[in-house]
Amino acid sequence: MNVSIVSNVEADHCTETVATEEAVAPLLPPPRKRTRWDEATSFAPESRDHHDLPENGQEALASLNGREGRVPAETAALPEAVRGWCRTATDETFARRALSKGVAPEHTLRALLQFKNAADASERKAALRVLTTSLEHKRQADAVFGALIDLWQHDDWKASALLALERALPRLVAAAGQQIKPYASALLEVAILGRMDAAPKIPEPFTGRSAKRSAVASAADTVHERALDIHSPTCIAFIKTLSEHAGLAVMIQAIRPWFESPDNQVRQHSARIIALLACIWGFGTLEALLESMLRSQRYGPLPRETAALALCSIALMDGPSVRAHLPTLVRMAQRALVDPEPLVKLAGARAVSALAATASLSEAVLLEPLRAPLWDGVRLYRDRTLTAFLAAAAAIISSMDERERAYQARSLLTPTMQAMRSTCPVRILEQLLELGQFPPELLMSQVLPEFHEMCFIKPERAVLQTASHHGGRRRLARVAALLAEDLGAAAVLTDQVLRCLSDPSVPATVGSLALETTRHVLAATDGGYDLSPADDQRLVQGLLQWLQAPAPTPYHTIVSIAESLGERLVPWLETLGHLAMARLQSPNGSTRTEAARLVSLLVPIWSRFGQVEVLGRLGTVLAACYSEVYPEALARLLEALATILDALATELQPRHVPFAEILSRLTLVLRNPAEEVQAAAVYLVMVIARHAGRNIPDTAWLRVAHEMRDTLGAQRRRVRYRAVEAYGWVARVLGRIETLVGPLLSVLQQSDRSMRIAAAVALAIAAAQDLGSVLPLLLDAYVTEEDKHIQTGVIKAIGFLCSFSGAMKRVWDPVQVYAVTRLLESALVERYETHRQVACETVGHFALALVDQGYEEALVHLLDHVWPNYIALGAEVSDSHLTHAVEFAVRALGVALGAGVLHQYLAQGLFHPAKAVRGLYWPVQRWLGDYFGGMSSSSSCLFALAGPECPEACL
Structure with a gap:
């Protein structure tokens, strides 16, 4: 044209x-x-x-x-059901596009958006049921997974929604079954990489060196933060379910483009998936794939590196199972070690380390072909490749005999010390010192001077990077401790090391390393008694310098060093007390908090060496801490005060310590809403009640018990447990325990369930101390009060009491037994389901508490009221709390009454023509046979009856 x-x-x-x-x-x-x-x-x-x-x-x-x-x-209008779950503009765009292209029907889009934007777990469960129904019954895998993959790539997912999706993926894949095969590749890319490339590009072969590799890797896309954690159990379950339904060939085809990806993290993920597939399908099914990847030359060294990484992952994940394939794995690792590409060698050395850790001592002969390339690599390479070869060689050395191990460890010691300056393979040095038996002259001449210079005199950059983390610092200190075991503490803790403790010009990392080294050396040498008095003095001065530093102080390390010094610390205990007292009075809240923690840790040392005056002065300062404004500082101060009072009570008479005054001022602190303050205050109440309960008037204890009611409803379990234990100590102190019942019954009116349970436990503890005075009050409260919370709490308290009675071996009074029986009879006929559930649980504990005490008549009477609740459950399987409570009551009554009595209730329904009735009776009969040793124990009682009377209880 x-x-x-x-x-x-x-x-x-x-x-x-x-x-x-x-x-x-x-x-x-x-x-x-x-x-x-x-x-x-x-x-x-x-x-x-x-x-x-x-x-x-x-x-x-x-x-x-x-x-x-x-x-x-x-641009068309969205349906109202779909629009209602769109929370962002991206959601609406996705919904319009999906409806326009016919990707998914309206109900599927609504369920996906509901799952993504749900406010709670119940809404997500409802949406998940819709999706699984669409997959299982409607066969709509195209609609569900097509829309899900498109929606998943959006950036507006919340962390909770991603976590819920990760947990739901195995269920969705299992519901789809064979329909998942076309979407396996897309699902893996979105789930593992967090993105989906429309056309994965296969890179050109790498002919250059590290510069070109770095340029390509920087230009490559990294794994997105939406990706799932491939090491998490839920992600592993997703990959396992996907491979079971899609098949091994589909999985390998899906991750095939990842083998040559320029992104190192993508290749790591592909190696991890190969290892998972090897665990699922067996290593033999993937042997040919790994062999072909190790021989690959078309796309450069990337597939070979991926195969070596997969070998390492297989050995780490499925170690015991790969022993049968160890010769094949060793041959593959040897091929990777002799590869001309350094990165493949690096991955192969790491695979050798994993294989050597997996192999047993009898299989060490199979690793012999790897020794020559490993030792050649130790002589040739530097930096991280040298570190990998050293780690592999050290792993192989551990499987040798003692003589060969010592020789090979000595040959690896020199290159390991050289590598310490660049990559700091401290784990390898620690392993060599543990395996090899080096003479002290060698350690003193070659290892110790180098170690001191790299760590303390002229710290190397690699050592400082390692020491900046707690794990690396602990390993370096462990190496120093191994050297001290052979050379002594005085040889390791030299002037240079002790100077790093007190010199303010030393970097904080070096000072922390010196402090950790001192701790491990003293612990390894039993306190380091070969140190001179001058070294002890410099060491203590360094500790005092650390305690005066404004930065956060490692108090546990300092206290551990102080405990190792023992009696040599006595001349400085007074100085430590003055320092702690000064920091307790600091205007800085964080300083006061740390000082209180230090006091709590040092109190056992002061108490062991009889420093009562120091404890008294510190207790006087801490007793005036009630005006503290910071909750964390107040909690630590109260805990320190409780520790000091506990120590002083063992050294002094209770009348010499102002327990009453401290308790009277503590009632205001118990009103503090901070739970950490409540926990510390309740702990202080327990200490006072344990040591000076009888010396304080009952009115003060009643006031404290009234103030502790709020602590029973704390969110933290530790606070509630402490409050219940404190009520137990207060109940032991009070002569009239019934005075506690009133405040605790008022707590039962609260709407918080955890608070009511804690109050019920406290009532049970109080009743266990004096059942004769507390039980009538509980029965009266059940009869007079119309509040269901109070009635349920009373029944729970009696159930906890019966549970405690079994461990206490209490002998019940007949009046108490029949009174509780009448109460439980009334509770078992309530229309309120929760009431009957709690009553059945209490009946079970009550029956177990009365075993072999001669109250079978009362227990048969309770069984007559529990059995209709059991019949009412029906034959269908239920997971309700009432079902478990009724079954527990029936079995507990069977234990208390014997097989013959319970079999009378079962015989009428075991051979009923209705299947629903038989299904209700036979589970109890099976349990009866398992518990009592077969049918003979129950049937013999039944057929030996002489009349209609109830047989005696027999086991």
Whole structure:
């Protein structure tokens, strides 16, 4: 066609379009301002929904869009059910696009958006049920997974939604079954990489060195933060379920482009998936794949590196199972070690380390072919490749005999010390010192000077990076401790090391390393008694310098050093007391908090060496801490005060310690809403009650018990447990325990369930101390109070009491037994289901508490009321709390009454013509046979009856 003709046609078309738009413009409303919503959804201002236009404007727009007047579906109105779950502009864009392209029906889109934007777990469960129903019964895998993959790639997912999706993926894949095969590749890319490439590009072969590799790797896309953690159990379960339903071939085809990816993290993930597939399908099914990857030359060294990484992952994940394939794995690792590419050698050395750790001592002969390339690599390479070869060689050395091990460890010691300056393989040095038996002259001449210079005199950069982390610092200190075991503490803790403790010009990392080294050396040498008095003095001065530092102080390390010094610390205990007292009075809240922690840790040392005056002065300072404004500082101060009072009570008479005054001022602290303060205050109450309970009036204890009611409803379990234990100590102190019942019964009226349970436990503890006075009050409260919470709490308290009675071996009084029986009889006929559930649990504990005490008549009476509740459950399997409570009561009554009595209730329904009835009776009969040793024990009692009377209880 002529170019002029085409241009004329295009010009006429443009002219006609402009004229049409000018004709329509008076009919359209004025353009509105572009908003952020429009920018986020990429909607043009003129592409509004057609229902927003006037009638004439709709006709004009219909003429623009075609004969039928259809509006583009991306701008059409969403259904109300779908729109209701759109929380962002991205959600609405996704829903419009999915409906326009027919990707998924309306109910599937609604379920996906509900799962993504749900506010609680119940809404997500409802959405998941809809999706699984669509997959299992409607066979709509195309709709569900097509829309899910598109929605998953959006950036507006919350962390809770991603976690719920990770847990739901195995269930969705299992529901889809064989339908998941077309979506296996896309699911893996989105789940493991967090993104999906439309056309994965296979890179060119790598012919350059590390510069080109770094340039390609920096240009490659990294794994997105939406990706799932491949090491998590839920992600492993997803991969396992996907491989079971999609098949091994589909999984390998899905991750095949990852083997040559320039992104190292993608290759790591592909190696991990190969290892998982080897664990699932067996190593033999993937042996050919790994062999072909190790021989690959077309795409450079990347597939070979991926295969070596997969070998390492297989050995780490499925170590005991790969022993049968150890010769094949060793041959593959040897091929990776002799590869010309350094990165493949590095991955192969790491695989050798994993294989050597997996192999047993009898299989060490199979590792012999790896020794020559490993020792050649130790002589040739540097930096991280040398570290990997050293680690592999050290792992192989551990499986040798003692003589060969010592020789090979000595040959690896020199290159390991050289590598310490660049990569700091401290783990390898620690392993060599543990394996090899080095003479002290060698350690003193070659290892110890180098270690001191690299760590303390002229710290190397690699050593400082390792020491900046707690794990690396602990390993370096462990190496120093191993050297001290052979050379002594005085040889390791030299002037340079002790100077790092007190010199403020030393970097903080070196000072922390010196402190950790001192701790491990003293612990390894039994306190380091070969240190001179001058070294002891410098060491203590360094500890005092650390305690005066404004930065956060490692108090546990300092206290451990102080405990190792023992009696040599006695001259400085007074100085430590003055220092702690000064820091307790500091205007800085964090300083006071750390000082209180230090006091709590040092109190055993002061108490062991009889420093009562120091403890008394510190206790006087801490007793005035009630005006502390910071909750954390107040909690630590109260705990320190409780520790000091506990220590002083063993050294002094209770009348010499102002317990009463401290308790009287503690009632205001118990009202503090901070739970950490409540926990510390309750602990202080327990200490006072344990040591000076009888010396304080009952009115003070009642006041404290009244104030402790709020602590029973704390969110933290530790606070509730402490509160219950404190009520037990208060109950032991009070002569009239019934005075505690009133405050605790008022707690049962609260709406918080955890608070009511804690109050019920406290009532049980109080009743266990004096059952004769507390039980009538509980029975009276059950009868007189109409509040269901109080009645349920009373029954729970009696259940806890019966549970405690079994361990206490309490002998019940007949009046108490029949009174509790009457109460439980009334509770078992309540219409309130929770009431009957708690009553059945209490009946079970009550029956176990009365075993062999001669109250079978009362227990048979309770069984007559429990059995209708059991019959009412029906034959269907239920997971309700009432079902478990009734079954527990029936079995506990069977234990207390014997097999013969319970079999009378079972015989009437074991052979009933209705299956529902038989299904209710036979589970108890099976338990009866398992518990009592077969059918003979129960049937013999039944057929030996002489009359209709109830047989005696027999086991």
